[in-house]
Amino acid sequence: MKYLVILESPNKITKVKAYLEQAFPNHNFIVKASMGHITELAIKNQKYALGIDLETMTPVYNLLETKKDTVKQLHELSKKVDKVILATDPDREGEAIAWHLQEQLNCKNKAVRLIFNEITEKAVKEAFAKQSAINYSLVNAQQARQMIDRIMGFKLSGLLQKAVNLKSAGRVQSVALKLVVERELERKEHNKLEYWTIKQEYQNGNDIELFLNKAKQEIVKEKVINSKTLADQILNELSNKLVVKEIMIENFSKNRYTPFTTSSILQYASVMLNFPSERTTSLLQHLFETGYITYPRTDSVRINDDFVLDTYEYIENNYGKEYVGSYKPKKLGENAQDAHEAIRPTNISLTVEQAKREIGNHSEFMLYELIYNNTLFALMANEVGKKYRVLFENNGYICKMDYKKYTFTSYYDLQEIALNSFDYQFEIGQILNLTTEWLAEQNFTKPNARYTEPNLIKKLEIEGVGRPSTYATVMKTLINREYIKFEKKSIVPTDNGIKAYTILQKYFANIINEKYTSEMEDILDHIADNKINKTEYLKLFYKNFILDYSNATNVIFKDSIKCSKCQIGYIIQRKSYKGNLFKACNNYPDCKNIVS
Structure with missing residues (x-):
């Protein structure tokens, strides 16, 4: 048979193709990459401004301009094969990408889903033997998260921009900002004893x-x-x-060693290697794609039995039987999932010394060394x-x-x-x-210390705010929006950050908080488990959210003058890129009315 295998990253192509051809020499495999997502929620759509049909709570997608040639090539190839194997990453985002590929290539009748947690010959071979259909409940959960983030992000960001000329707000980033600002306020109010x-x-x-x-x-x-x-x-x-x-x-x-989850490796890499979370996330993904570690987005500390036994044998042969552990996974936290095992090396026999010769990027090697040693020690005796x-x-x-x-x-x-x-x-x-x-x-007595990046990530994880795979993006956004800054390694809110926090807590404290955001993650999990209807929940969410939004808008702009040109926005004081103050419509860029 002839197969078209579609991965997310081109870094995986060589190894996956080689493993498939070695395991199944009678089949023909064409292996290509989608380069991540191929669609986005439609923007600047006259009918659906948010890229969402708000009546039916249906997402409206556009094919990314940068992916049109890729999709065209994949579509032509899909016509020439017996099966299209959708082997995108094993998470909600990967499931959604697989679904979008199936829809764009119009290949549902010949498409199958392939899931592997590591890029090794054994894992790829076993995944090929367990071909499945797309999990639409996971796709629904991904769509729900994406639409909620779009609604909250666009609406709250727009309100902040119109009210105080700030840049953005979001479901998770605004809660992270809340933690940082409130810690700063606590410090200022601390009574030294x-x-x-x-x-x-x-x-x-x-x-x-x-x-x-x-x-x-x-x-x-x-x-x-x-x-x-x-x-x-x-x-x-x-x-x-x-x-x-x-x-x-x-x-x-x-x-004292526990196998790494996404959150814990971000924290350890920050403390031990001085890597910011964004850099660690990128390095982890490349180590996974090149076959050195298991899938790096996980809440689980579980390690599969075969790897444990291989490691026990390695420990006994190299250090002695008394060093062999008796591994029992620690209980997961209340907000954790167990979809994937912990982050570990794919091969315990690839020692740190050998890896140093193989892995060309020194930062990647240091991260591999951290993961290898942590996994080895976690499986050793107490x-x-x-x-x-x-x-x-x-x-x-x-x-x-x-x-x-x-x-x-x-x-x-x-x-x-x-x-x-x-x-x-x-x-x-x-x-x-x-x-x-x-x-x-x-x-x-001293006030609580300011958060460092690893401490803030740990706090977000404990509170169940967001998912560990999003933490690097959250940190990057807060920095880029100039809501936080670093003083040495401590996170300090800026004046803009405090201003954004103040408005959001004044009008949206019921949804911009740890409890609500954590409960929403639980709801997304229930949608993924097919226990909650996506559409019904989104309609209820939007009904409640838009009521809060309307009330906040009416209060914020109650004394403002309506724009005579667009009849939608209000005349507010704004600041030019040169720092000059002027009055203009807050419905910019749709309305460019300048009063003075």
Whole structure:
């Protein structure tokens, strides 16, 4: 048989074609790429201004001008084959692209869907054996998200532009902006409080600290030393002779490594490699397309059984049986999905040393190294040891010291990490004669730190705002719109960002918030699962949204003069690109009426 295989990216073509030809030598494969989406919601459509039929909640599409030649070529090829294999990415966007290709090529009678999570011979071969039809529920979910984003984005952006000459708003980006601005407002309102700590060094950098307890509750109210006077009083009562009163021991056995999700790799790459999320997203996609890692858009920490077994064998052969782990995927968060497994190397035998010779781009290699090591360590045995807390008595006060003793360090043996492991031999009743002085240190409470990019991404994930695959775009948009800026690595809202936040929260607080946005993600998931009717939900959403929008418009422009030229817009003060102020219609560019 003769097949036309359509991928999204040309980077996949060589390997996918080779794997198919090796696995099925009796078939003929033509492998091409759509180069991503081939359509867009129609813009500047006289009948459907948003690219949406708002009565039926039906999207109206245009073929992208830049894809007309591609689609024409694919259409001609589709006529000459027995089957058209739509092998776009394994997510909602990929499903929608597959559907658009099927429609534009008019090949429904010969089209099949192919889904693989990694570009390896085994994965491609297995996917070919499990050909399916397009999942229209996933397409509906993608369309619902796209239409909601278009309605909110265009309407709210237009209102901001007309009201205060700002550039954009959006379902997810405006909630991210809300988090940044509210953190800044919290910092400005923070009331700095004084407190003191009292401690002294024991051995090897370990500190013995004053442990405020009920014995001195009448002196140390609420367990806080809030003045130098009180700190000095306590210092005068403390001696350098401690008696061991209690030893608490807790066994631990844990693995601090978890397979990467999209969100966690964005955070780690920012902290460890200083990569912004947009760069990491691009590098991940290329590593996937060239066959080095699994699909990089995922909420799951699950790893498939075959890879786990291969890795166990690799660990045993290279490090010893005692290093082999017992992998149990951690429970997914409330807002997470499990459509794809975690981000991992496609081949554990492709070591970091070998990959360095193969991967030409150094940034891609560093990211691969991060993923490889994280996956390897996640499948290794737990670190094992004991956690100690020792309580000492000193003239009626209780002091404490915490430390760990490791008995097996597992993956730490492969890394140049100095572990603090101690083996003190304390006994109940033992008296310690300390040789250093107690030190009292003045401190002040600090406001919550500003978000960094990884911290903001983590917060968005925890709150269920958007999907991890959108976070890089959200950050890029906020920066490009000059709503946020970076001071060193901290995110600071600009005056424009605060202005946009203020208006959106004044009139649209019921939809521009974490809870509503998270619930909408759940609804999109339910549409994808065919549990909610897309059209009915969109009609209800639009009815409620447009009511809020109309009310906000009436309030914002109640004292403004209606434009005499278009009878739609209002005369507002605007600023030219040179910074000059003038009055003009806010219905620009449809109306170019300038009053002064």
